[in-house]
Amino acid sequence: MTWNISIKFLESRIKVFLKKLMLGDILFTNVDFQLLNEWEGCFMPLQMIRNDITKMNVDAIVNAANTSLLGGGGVDGCIHRAAGPELLAECSTLHGCETGSAKITKGYRLPCKYVIHAVGPRWRDGRHREQELLESCYRTSLNLAKENGCQSVAFPLISSGVYGYPKDQALKVAVDTISTFLLENEMMVYIVIFDRKAYQISGKLFADIAAYIDDRYVEEHTDRRAEQRRRLEVLSEESCFEAAPAPLPSEAICKSCSSQSLEEALGQIDESFSEMLLRKIDESGMTDAQCYKKANIDRKLFSKIRSDKFYKPSKPTVLAFALALELPLAQMQEMLGKAGFTLSHSSKFDIIVEYFVERGNYNVYEINEALFAFEQSLIGA
Secondary structure, three states: OOOOOOHHHHHHHHHHHHHHHHOOOOOOOHHHHHHHHHHHHOOOOEEEEEOOHHHOOOOEEEEEEOOOOOOOOHHHHHHHHHHOHHHHHHHOOOOOOOOOOEEEEEOOOOOOOEEEEEEOOOOOOOOOOHHHHHHHHHHHHHHHHHHOOOOEEEEOOOOOOOOOOOHHHHHHHHHHHHHHHHOOOOOEEEEEEOOHHHOOOOHHHHHHHHHHHHHHOOOOOOOHHHHHHHHHHHHHHOOOOOOOOOOOOHHHHHHHHHHOOHHHHHHHHOOOHHHHHHHHHHHHOOOHHHHHHHOOOOHHHHHHHHHOOOOOOOHHHHHHHHHHOOOOHHHHHHHHHHOOOOOOOOOHHHHHHHHHHHOOOOOHHHHHHHHHHOOOOOOOO
16 A cells, blocks of 8 residues: 655654654654655655555556557556556557567556556566566666656566466566666656565565564563563662673773774764764765665665764664665664664564574565565665
């Protein structure tokens, strides 16, 4: 599900949230949180959402067409019905389309300006250029969108329906091809999933993550008043004198000193999130653009972070940059701490991120595929 609401409306709701905080009213409604998530999602160049593609308010939608371009079943039929007979009339002048390619028409009665008709391959056994042809579908469609001035485009999972392309492999091709395009181009791209049956990651990966979550997930049913009483009891038992902090082990001190000067170490204590991020980008050898694109973060949001030393990011934004920089868990926690967050085993979202990092997989797009499968929010802005 996605909400087609204006940026101005979202900005007005953000102001309401800030007023609530100032007044001490922090009991936000579910609608508040959904709107906030929608606002944050505006800065993710590649998103996976559940929706009806014919209702997407974007510059272009992609139709999973057949070679005749004259309509068919599934997504193709839905798009033709929603666009009206004018779409079929224009398609009849295009003289078909080869597999692996795409052609563009007007959107007619659809909310989009254009429909890009991409002809995906039929799955045979994976040894008949299926992947090559499917990648070509996405690339050709994206280039057509770019040539026609589109700033936003929505794709279905091409070939994953009656054409029989395995859904997990079709999704990987889509994400890999689109993310490669976005490294060099500015565009909002959506992969639109109509329902859960139309989407899946590999069964083994899903099972592995589910087991990992089961081993670590902590269901929190603690009664708040009981927890407050427990804390008061603990405080009453403690000495009124504050214990001196335990000294750092000499090994840790030596290790710290060997990698940086005392002045640098002290300077980093008061570092803001923005300062730490920019320092880590410099240390990584990446350019700013390489980092924010790898993180699936919009250039405009990165500019805000760079220009505002005290910018307060969302947790998914922090994690996106930490993953792009391929920080180990300890440094990831440090970066989260700069923004007031932490990874917790009471959150399935956090556990899934931890699962991938522990296995050395920092690919934001692949992690988002898993988060989407487990109905969690996505990493990005």
